[in-house]
Amino acid sequence: MIEIKNVSKWYGQFQVLTECTTQVQKGEVIVVCGPSGSGKSTLIKCVNALEPFQQGDIVVNGTSLSDRKTDLNKLRSHVGMVFQNFELFPHMTITQNLTIAQEKVLGRSKDEAREKGLKFLDRVGLMAQAEKYPGQLSGGQQQRVAIARALAMDPICMLFDEPTSALDPEMVNEVLDVMVELAKEGMTMMCVTHEMGFARSVAHRVIFMDHGRIVEDASKEDFFGKPRSDRAQQFLAKILHH
Amino acid sequence: MYEFDWSSIPGAIPLLANGLLITLEVTLTAIVVGIVWGTILAIARLGSNPVLSRLAAAYVNLFRSVPLVMVILWFYLIVPQGLKAIFGNDIGDIRLTSALVAFALFEAAYYSEIIRAGIQSVSKGQIAAGLALGFTPGQTMRLVVLPQAFRNMTPLLLTQAIILFQDTSLVYVIGLSDFFGTAYKVGDRDGRLVELLLFAGAVYFVICFSASLLVKRLQARFAK
Numbered sequence: 138m139i140e141i142k143n144v145s146k147w148y149g150q151f152q153v154l155t156e157c158t159t160q161v162q163k164g165e166v167i168v169v170c171g172p173s174g175s176g177k178s179t180l181i182k183c184v185n186a187l188e189p190f191q192q193g194d195i196v197v198n199g200t201s202l203s204d205r206k207t208d209l210n211k212l213r214s215h216v217g218m219v220f221q222n223f224e225l226f227p228h229m230t231i232t233q234n235l236t237i238a239q240e241k242v243l244g245r246s247k248d249e250a251r252e253k254g255l256k257f258l259d260r261v262g263l264m265a266q267a268e269k270y271p272g273q274l275s276g277g278q279q280q281r282v283a284i285a286r287a288l289a290m291d292p293i294c295m296l297f298d299e300p301t302s303a304l305d306p307e308m309v310n311e312v313l314d315v316m317v318e319l320a321k322e323g324m325t326m327m328c329v330t331h332e333m334g335f336a337r338s339v340a341h342r343v344i345f346m347d348h349g350r351i352v353e354d355a356s357k358e359d360f361f362g363k364p365r366s367d368r369a370q371q372f373l374a375k376i377l378h379h
Numbered sequence: 380m381y382e383f384d385w386s387s388i389p390g391a392i393p394l395l396a397n398g399l400l401i402t403l404e405v406t407l408t409a410i411v412v413g414i415v416w417g418t419i420l421a422i423a424r425l426g427s428n429p430v431l432s433r434l435a436a437a438y439v440n441l442f443r444s445v446p447l448v449m450v451i452l453w454f455y456l457i458v459p460q461g462l463k464a465i466f467g468n469d470i471g472d473i474r475l476t477s478a479l480v481a482f483a484l485f486e487a488a489y490y491s492e493i494i495r496a497g498i499q500s501v502s503k504g505q506i507a508a509g510l511a512l513g514f515t516p517g518q519t520m521r522l523v524v525l526p527q528a529f530r531n532m533t534p535l536l537l538t539q540a541i542i543l544f545q546d547t548s549l550v551y552v553i554g555l556s557d558f559f560g561t562a563y564k565v566g567d568r569d570g571r572l573v574e575l576l577l578f579a580g581a582v583y584f585v586i587c588f589s590a591s592l593l594v595k596r597l598q599a600r601f602a603k
């Protein structure tokens with residue numbers, strides 16, 4: 138489903154990603170972790186071409202991102218993305234947030250888009266908020282709407298960039314619950330997160346990044362059982378004990 | 380002691396009203412065209428095409444570095460010469476047209492700076508979210524960035540509009556009878572210049588002061 142092949146990226150002189158290689162199979166849930174500044178966000182943004190890369194290639198569902206003929210807007214419309222800061226559109230109601238891309242990008246009718254949007258809003262348990270504005274919702278609610286907004290586009294896979302790290306602790310679980318449910322339904326997911334409980338319960342593989350490299354790429358059992366690199370071991374010890 | 384005599388004002392009300400209409404016409408045209416053209420300039424300036432970006436910057440810097448009154452005169456004296464060369468001699472009274480064009484092009488430079496700041500006030504994350512949903516960069520600008528940018532900058536745009544409303548009185552240099560010009564002419568005709576100018580000043584004050592109160596209230600609402 139997602140193939141990342143030898144991807145390197147520079148910001149000017151500074152190399153953010155160094156020869157990153159991994160794949161995500163259909164239905165697989167991958168957790169990406171690593172210290173701050175290790176390039177996790179950059180890598181995940183490369184997957185839906187929000188960030189360009191200079192070397193290597195990424196192939197999403199058979200479409201090569203480095204191919205100049207690829208319609209990147211179209212590709213992004215099939216890849217759902219959830220951000221740390223939710224990024225709902227503050228000038229639109231929740232319903233409009235859920236429908237606008239369906240209408241403008243997928244060409245769905247108003248009614249069709251609304252029906253679909255509300256179906257997903259119901260799934261994340263926020264039907265009552267349909268006519269409110271994002272600013273009137275709590276962080277956890279906003280993030281659930283953001284997930285519903287991405288799902289309403291019928292994505293072939295979902296990317297999450299630290300979806301719970303901007304939330305108050307008591308709201309983390311309501312968002313993780315939605316993600317767990319999604320994982321159990323077989324959605325292909327690539328999640329940057331430090332929620333190791335989430336990783337233990339639904340991830341198939343865990344990727345550990347450091348200084349722009351994929352240092353560890355192991356099955357969940359191996360990763361939690363016997364991490365091979367010292368860096369990963371130190372990192373795990375730090376986040377598990379705080 | 381000067382004896383005030385306001386008696387020439389009531390009879391001049393229709394003339395003055397006509398003048399006020401011209402003032403409003405110039406103001407509104409400059410606001411609408413200025414905002415549209417200013418938005419295009421701001422987008423060009425922030426865009427990735429270096430040629431367009433430089434051209435937009437040059438335009439803005441040029442218009443912001445010359446006095447408005449000169450721009451008005453240029454468009455009255457120079458542009459018509461060009462038009463005459465193209466269309467022959469008969470181009471009629473171009474005072475109003477040249478004033479409309481001059482103000483619109485001049486104001487666009489100021490509006491584009493306000494709009495540029497407004498666009499930059501929208502976070503990068505919002506742009507990423509728009510693109511991630513499959514919007515083209517153009518759709519992201521139109522549906523996500525600009526609505527928020529305009530919301531953030533409404534008070535500044537209105538403040539600029541108030542300044543513009545006052546500045547339109549400069550069209551007196553090309554003999555156009557806007558509100559101020561009409562008041563001046565009536566006062567001159569009746570030998571009551573002081574009264575007419577006081578009256579005109581009072582009208583400008585009431586309009587601008589009410590508008591700025593409105594802006595303050597909007598600002599308070601947006602700050603919430």
Ligand SMILES: Nc1ncnc2c1ncn2[C@@H]1O[C@H](COP(=O)(O)OP(=O)(O)OP(=O)(O)O)[C@@H](O)[C@H]1O
Pocket residue numbers: 148151153171172173174175176177178179180
């Ligand atoms: N636009 C940019 N220009 C230059 N350097 C950047 C830019 N964006 C990110 N970087 C740098 O690239 C490195 C990787 O950033 P990235 O955001 O991918 O890290 P991260 O692993 O997601 O970290 P965090 O856990 O803090 O979110 C960092 O050192 C960062 O400073």
Ligand SMILES: [Mg+2]
Pocket residue numbers: 177178179298299
């Ligand atoms: Mg990050």
